[in-house]
Amino acid sequence: MDSQKTPVIFGNIPKLPAKWALIIIPFILSCLMSGIISFINMLRNLGWIEGFMALWFHNWMISWAFAFPIVLLLLPVVHKLTGLLVDMSGQQPPK
Template sequence: MYQEKMRKIRNIPKLSAKWANIFVPFILSCLMSGIISLINLLRNIGWYDGFIDLWLKNWMISWSMAFPIVLLLLPWVRRFVGIFVDISHLKSSK
């Protein structure tokens, strides 16, 4: 019963663990680009009537660049972090 709950979220099957390498950067780049574009737009222009439309437009442009950049840089960042942090247990679990 417990394993059945683990495999589905509201009757939608969960993705396999191999998708985490794509899904985590996808969500992270979405959140980061959205927050940063919101802060930059508020600081540079301030709030006005068409703010949400302009922000969403700028966010999508930022996200379309952020996601591929994160995917490209992620292997390098993992190796760089491995210089300072013991990640051997992560490599052996694959």
């Protein structure tokens, strides 16, 4: 029997390899940010109207469809700008 058990997310679904973190982190971050910002903006502009949640969810998905690729495109620029402001000498560069 294999002495090393493969880490799983839940059930029998294995965790992704570490290299996927470069995609998963922006995926989750863009999801949360676009959801929160679209919720706040809609609430401020429309108030709590009938059908708010369905309308918000629809608009959130549209926002996220733009947010995720934009985050992926801007991430290298943000890394470079961060390097100008932060001493990263003790850090490993992202692969």
